[in-house]
Amino acid sequence: MLTLACLAIWSAVLVLPDRKLHVVVCDVGQGDAILITKGTFQMLIDGGPDDSVLNCLSKYMPFYDRRIEIAMLTHPQADHLDGLITVAKRYDILQFVIGKQSNSTLGFKNLWQEINTKKIPTVDLYAGNNIKINQDLEFIVVWPTRRFNTNDLNGYAISGILKYGDFKILLTGDADSDIELAEMDTGLLMPVDVLKVPHHGSKTGMIASWLRLISPKVAIISVGKFNNYGHPTPRALNMLAKITDKIYRTDQNGSVEVVSDGRMWGIYDK
Numbered sequence: 001m002l003t004l005a006c007l008a009i010w011s012a013v014l015v016l017p018d019r020k021l022h023v024v025v026c027d028v029g030q031g032d033a034i035l036i037t038k039g040t041f042q043m044l045i046d047g048g049p050d051d052s053v054l055n056c057l058s059k060y061m062p063f064y065d066r067r068i069e070i071a072m073l074t075h076p077q078a079d080h081l082d083g084l085i086t087v088a089k090r091y092d093i094l095q096f097v098i099g100k101q102s103n104s105t106l107g108f109k110n111l112w113q114e115i116n117t118k119k120i121p122t123v124d125l126y127a128g129n130n131i132k133i134n135q136d137l138e139f140i141v142v143w144p145t146r147r148f149n150t151n152d153l154n155g156y157a158i159s160g161i162l163k164y165g166d167f168k169i170l171l172t173g174d175a176d177s178d179i180e181l182a183e184m185d186t187g188l189l190m191p192v193d194v195l196k197v198p199h200h201g202s203k204t205g206m207i208a209s210w211l212r213l214i215s216p217k218v219a220i221i222s223v224g225k226f227n228n229y230g231h232p233t234p235r236a237l238n239m240l241a242k243i244t245d246k247i248y249r250t251d252q253n254g255s256v257e258v259v260s261d262g263r264m265w266g267i268y269d270k
Contacts, residue, residue, distance in 0.1 A: 017062065021137065021164040023171075023258040025196055026056035027250040030224030030231070031079035034171055034196065035060055036162060038137055043070040045171060047083030054086060056255055066090070070131065072097040074173030075157040076108045088114040096122045097131075099144075101156045125158060127186045136262055137164045142188040143175055154199065155179050161192060165262025169194040170214055176202060180210040189213055193265060194258055197221045197240070201232025201249075206239055218246040218267060220258075225251040 017039050026033040028048025035056060036043040042061060047053045071093045074080055087093070088111065096115055102108055115122060125131070126146040131139040143159040150156070157173025170192045175183070176199045183189060195216035199205040200223045219240045223231045232249065240247055246267075248256045253269035260266075 019261070021162075021167070021258075021260045021262070022060065023162065023169055023194075024056060024060050025220045025222050025248075025250060025256045025258075026053060027255040028052045028056065028083060028222070030200065030227040030229070031083070032074070032173065032200075032222045033080075033083060034222075037061065038133065038164070040065065041133060042068045043072070043131075043133070043139070044068050044084075044087065045072045046074055046080040046173070047071075047085075047087050049079040049082050051083060051086050053083035054090070057087070057091075059255070060257070067092045067094065069094045070097060071095075072158065073099065073111070074159075075099065075153050075175075076101055076103050076105070077153055077174070078105070078107050080157075080173065081111060082107045085111050085114060088118065088120070093118070093120050096120045097125055097158070098122050099156060099158060100124050101153055103153065127183075127188060137162075139163075140188065142170075142186060143179065143183045145182070145186065148179075148182070150179075152178075159183070159198075161188075161190065164260055167260040167262060167265050168192040169196065169258060170216070171196045172198040174199040176205045177207045177210075178204070180207050184210060184213060191215045194218045194220065194267075197232070197236065199231075200227075200229070201236040202229065203233040203235045205236050208239060208242075211239055211243055215243060217244055218248065218258075219244055220256050221247065221249045223249055223251050227251075 024035040031048035032046040033048040034045040154174040157175040257268040
């Protein structure tokens with residue numbers, strides 16, 4: 001019994017959170033799910049198309065931690081939304097960022113029902129809003145603006161810069177080239193260290209002037225193997241190659257983890 005108790009104690013010690021920022025672009029196939037952790041704080045941006053997001057959470061969160069402080073749905077499409085339904089059922093979520101856009105799909109109705117059943121507070125965020133996580137860590141929303149209007153749900157996808165000390169990573173949803181000039185006009189974009197590539201590396205995902213402005217040192221593409229869309233497209237890969245030769249893809253590298261102490265940072269895959 002003593003041996004088992006010691007093993008349990010050491011197992012818990014080995015998964016104790018450190019003081020660094022961890023941003024994991026989860027391998028969820030053709031979709032998006034990004035886990036942000038810092039100490040005991042967790043933020044999940046999107047949940048991918050199915051329950052595979054749970055594998056990412058179980059790997060990168062301590063087994064005893066069943067709480068997610070903030071969950072965010074960038075926009076209500078299945079490849080970003082459906083996994084959040086299971087997450088909302090299995091984890092305690094303290095706040096949900098869900099945006100003003102909705103749709104009539106069964107997936108969105110099920111997510112909304114779970115949010116209401118658990119009485120999770122919801123909030124809308126727009127360009128210029130900040131989530132101040134602690135003194136050194138914040139999420140700066142760069143899109144959408146409050147007045148933006150379109151029939152394309154992708155255009156409403158929340159994008160933001162996660163800033164920790166000197167380190168910056170731009171986390172994008174599916175908002176792509178039709179809104180990037182407007183995004184630049186907000187004055188909120190800035191050079192970043194890492195880019196989570198918009199819209200899975202689609203052919204309409206980026207414009208050159210936008211990419212030059214943010215000038216990432218590393219690009220990460222969340223994309224499924226053998227997907228039906230041809231993502232990432234040659235056009236997207238060629239554009240990125242002009243800015244950086246460090247391109248990670250979840251279909252090739254598995255989940256990609258960025259770790260930073262606020263000054264130095266590094267990339268880990270699988």
